Amino acid sequence: MSNNGYTGHMEPHEPDLAEVPVTAVLAALADDVRLQIVRALAEGGERSCGTFEFGVSKATRSHHLKVLREAGLTRTRAAGTSRYVRLRRDELDRLYPGLLNALLDPRTPA
Template sequence: MPDVEGHPAIHEMDIGSIFAALADPHRRHVVEQLCAEADSAERTCASFGLRVSKSTLTHHFRVLREAGLIRQIDYGNSRKVTLRRRELDNRFPGLLGLVGAQAAEQSPTETPCP
């Protein structure tokens, strides 16, 4: 059962939900950006530069959160996201490496996930 904020426990993460979340180019861009950063990097939702409405942005981050790819953290009037790298590596070894490698293929300036 997901926690109060909607983050699934590691044993509840489903590869189908993760693939469905990553199928959208906007959501995949978010994960690729987080892959290229340090393990504990936190970013605001707006910092990814997605050119979508606020409601669509909210939807994309909800899908990523419910799939288990990101963790959203509330800081009063600010919400930040971080990649659930450790949990994903434990549950689906190599998945983030594939996502990062795909991003590096498309844009040689980005660094793939280790």
């Protein structure tokens, strides 16, 4: 019911990184779960949401992925019933050179 002719998809809120305040980018990265997601994405290339196995519910996982997406850090592609997430590495490295490398460096504490 309530057929408004719009079955679709709209890949929501993927802002240009250059329009996201630095503090928002840093806040997005300042969380253990999200940092693990970023690290996994950095070496994985592209992954479906369900393949992230940390100790949180799927609701929480969805929430974190949303935060990352809205901070301009990831891009999401819908395929069938799955959603594939990837890191916007090029833009990140261009705008914040060294940031990602520092986070991915195995010597970084904790």
